[in-house]
Amino acid sequence: MLLHLKIIGGLLLFLSLLHVFIPGHLDWKRDLKPLSLMNRQMMQTHMIFIAITVFAIGLLCFTSAEELTTTPLGRKICLGLSVFWALRLVFQFFVYSPKLWRGKRFETFIHVVAVGFWTYMTVVFYLAAGM
Incomplete structure (x- = not known):
């Protein structure tokens, strides 16, 4: 189980870093332009905090697998x-x-x-x- 939690941790760390490419791949510059400033910034902020949360879960799994299971x-x-x-x-x-x-x-x-x-x-x- 520890190995699987460490694998998940590494994959989540990688996934969190992939969030850097999401706005470009999804063409957010064009797609979010018609939104109000509030909605545009809310989308961007939520994506950043999702990336941070995924990173934190990944770090927890990678560094504390034993504590998570015991x-x-x-x-x-x-x-x-x-x-x-x-x-x-x-x-x-x-x-x-x-x-x-x-x-x-x-x-x-x-x-x-x-x-x-x-x-x-x-x-x-x-x-x-x-x-």
Whole structure:
């Protein structure tokens, strides 16, 4: 389990760094331009804080895997993270439209990788929680 938590930690650290490229890939400069200043800055700020949160979870897993699996608080954190990533997996199927990825090679690849990653984290954190 420790190895899996460290793998998740490394992958989440990598994912957090990928957020640097999201605005350019999604052409936020053009797409966010019609939004009000408040909505535009809210989108940008939320994306930054998502990246920071993903980084923090990754750092926690990478540096404290043993504590996550051997302490009552760590197991509660793992249970919470399992629920969090399970909900993210649900959103992948029921909030994001298949029109965003279906028939598009790169987007379909990202969708499949995301489903696999969210599932992997849900299961690992659930098992780490001692459930």
